[in-house]
Amino acid sequence: MAYLSYKRTQNIDVYDAILIGSGIGSLVTAVALSKAGKRCLILERHYAPGGYTHTFKRKQYEWDVGVHYIGEVMRPQSMLARLFRYINDGSLEWADMGEVYDRVRFGDEIFDFVKGRQAWTEQLKQYFPDHKDMVAIDQYVALVQSAAREAKGFFAEKALPKLASQVAGGMMRRGFMKFAGKTTLEVLQSITDNPKLIAVLTGQYGDYGLPPSQSSFAMHASVVRHYFNGGAYPVGGSARIYESIAPVIEAAGGMILVNAEVKRIITQKGKAVGVLMADGRELNAPLVISGAGIATTAQHLLSVDDRSASGLEKSLQKVEHSASHLCLYLGFKGRVDELNLPKANWWYYPAEFDHDSLVKRFNQDTNAEFPVIYVSFPAAKDPSWHERFPYQSTVEVITVASFEQFKPWLDTKWHKRGTDYEALKAQISERMLGKLYELEPQLKGHLDHCELSTPLSTRHFCNYERGEIYGLQHDPQRFSVKSLRPSTGIKGLYLTGQDVATAGVGGAMIGGILCASVILKRNLINEVISS
Numbered sequence: 001m002a003y004l005s006y007k008r009t010q011n012i013d014v015y016d017a018i019l020i021g022s023g024i025g026s027l028v029t030a031v032a033l034s035k036a037g038k039r040c041l042i043l044e045r046h047y048a049p050g051g052y053t054h055t056f057k058r059k060q061y062e063w064d065v066g067v068h069y070i071g072e073v074m075r076p077q078s079m080l081a082r083l084f085r086y087i088n089d090g091s092l093e094w095a096d097m098g099e100v101y102d103r104v105r106f107g108d109e110i111f112d113f114v115k116g117r118q119a120w121t122e123q124l125k126q127y128f129p130d131h132k133d134m135v136a137i138d139q140y141v142a143l144v145q146s147a148a149r150e151a152k153g154f155f156a157e158k159a160l161p162k163l164a165s166q167v168a169g170g171m172m173r174r175g176f177m178k179f180a181g182k183t184t185l186e187v188l189q190s191i192t193d194n195p196k197l198i199a200v201l202t203g204q205y206g207d208y209g210l211p212p213s214q215s216s217f218a219m220h221a222s223v224v225r226h227y228f229n230g231g232a233y234p235v236g237g238s239a240r241i242y243e244s245i246a247p248v249i250e251a252a253g254g255m256i257l258v259n260a261e262v263k264r265i266i267t268q269k270g271k272a273v274g275v276l277m278a279d280g281r282e283l284n285a286p287l288v289i290s291g292a293g294i295a296t297t298a299q300h301l302l303s304v305d306d307r308s309a310s311g312l313e314k315s316l317q318k319v320e321h322s323a324s325h326l327c328l329y330l331g332f333k334g335r336v337d338e339l340n341l342p343k344a345n346w347w348y349y350p351a352e353f354d355h356d357s358l359v360k361r362f363n364q365d366t367n368a369e370f371p372v373i374y375v376s377f378p379a380a381k382d383p384s385w386h387e388r389f390p391y392q393s394t395v396e397v398i399t400v401a402s403f404e405q406f407k408p409w410l411d412t413k414w415h416k417r418g419t420d421y422e423a424l425k426a427q428i429s430e431r432m433l434g435k436l437y438e439l440e441p442q443l444k445g446h447l448d449h450c451e452l453s454t455p456l457s458t459r460h461f462c463n464y465e466r467g468e469i470y471g472l473q474h475d476p477q478r479f480s481v482k483s484l485r486p487s488t489g490i491k492g493l494y495l496t497g498q499d500v501a502t503a504g505v506g507g508a509m510i511g512g513i514l515c516a517s518v519i520l521k522r523n524l525i526n527e528v529i530s531s
């Protein structure tokens, strides 16, 4: 059994560590602790484990929620491939998405992002054959590579003890901060004055949720480089990520419980000693690790005094929540080949080469054109799909949302938010569906299931207060906040997941391994790299 329901579990032992949330960050930390002989108890409030890596089903359809493609896992020597092998003993298979992983489209103009840095560069130069643009493309790739090279020191610093960080931290952070402290737009405008080239180069900005004038260039570079060698998808769907990891934790005596909502982290004399569950039960452990996100941990799981003692209150004054999103989950009757579904994702923009203006306009008026439409085809990416779902295919369409638009229904319950909310959802769904049909007109007439998630759905299921897509926002300011790290001002309380490092499955995994490194006082990153 890969997990149990908290509500049906009477006897819960005392464990070495309690982890709040079962996202990939918590899972990585739990595996590393398990390998060091510690028994872990993972408490997940959702009915499904895995955090954003979980899948859900309606009728005969299945969708992933927060995993559409992952880079670097097809290269066995990459850090991420090694990290996956470390946590699941190599029991997860990946399917390559092929030569083109992203298709960026502005109006009718299409730009393919092809696998391989060299091939990618050459392809981009074909789209931009002007000499000045070609030089800028080379400079851009060099900058992306340099930012990525500096990342190791920056993140490794987060695992240093206080004294070592005071001595060596500045030096380890400096190189990366040269890139992280600037916006993507600033860096790109330093190499080109061609707005169309800038818009195309930032065509994947949805992967980190901020348009060029707001995002940190380091985050942009990290995502771009992550996919340079193509995209991959877990064979069997993204739930396989959790399924492949859980046995490692269980084999070491750990337990994973779903429907297990933590209400409060309990501290005694400045030390975390356990958690108070939503049903009033207390569970104790000498280590408490939160993978629920720093904002949720500080604002909902700590008392006012502990929030201030943890240092998290101060951090949160400096960093914003990331944007929220809408996702249209679609089920079509027909096989992938019948429906002619591609593996590559679509990034579809209006025929304007200015992401910032498009986002601004949408935030001022949600009836304005969607600033971006992202489309993913899990049925086409997963080679095992047809064994599992012989006659159906699924598609996901995502765009940005204005949280403010959904505020009137904040106090209503999921599926009982009223007819005006349903009417708004129907109207948005229709608009998003129209965009999909512009991209893939052959799908018309095959739709069988359509369901829209709003920021309130994300808040309900994943406990992000503003339904945010990527935890804390990835602007230059975020990277200057040193306290976004695994250790807190409270003894025995640690943080894991995307807010410790960066968003993305890979980023949250780095957060997870850094957290375990701090707890075990070992450089696990080096151990994983040399494994």
Ligand SMILES: Cc1cc2nc3c(=O)[nH]c(=O)nc-3n(C[C@H](O)[C@H](O)[C@H](O)COP(=O)(O)OP(=O)(O)OC[C@H]3O[C@@H](n4cnc5c(N)ncnc54)[C@H](O)[C@@H]3O)c2cc1C
Residues within 6 Å of the ligand: 020, 021, 022, 023, 024, 025, 026, 043, 044, 045, 046, 050, 051, 052, 053, 065, 066, 067, 068, 069, 070, 260, 261, 262, 263, 291, 292, 293, 296, 325, 327, 398, 461, 462, 463, 469, 470, 496, 497, 498, 499, 502, 503, 504, 505, 506, 508
């Ligand atoms: C729409 C979308 C698309 C994405 N696409 C990609 C992609 O294609 N590739 C990629 O690499 N990344 C993608 N990401 C990002 C990636 O999924 C996340 O960055 C990563 O999974 C976050 O992992 P985490 O462990 O930090 O947190 P989460 O996965 O958010 O896990 C946190 C867990 O904590 C639980 N929790 C919260 N409060 C409590 C509580 N009080 N008690 C108990 N449990 C609690 C939550 O229910 C949740 O399960 C996407 C994300 C989204 C939302």
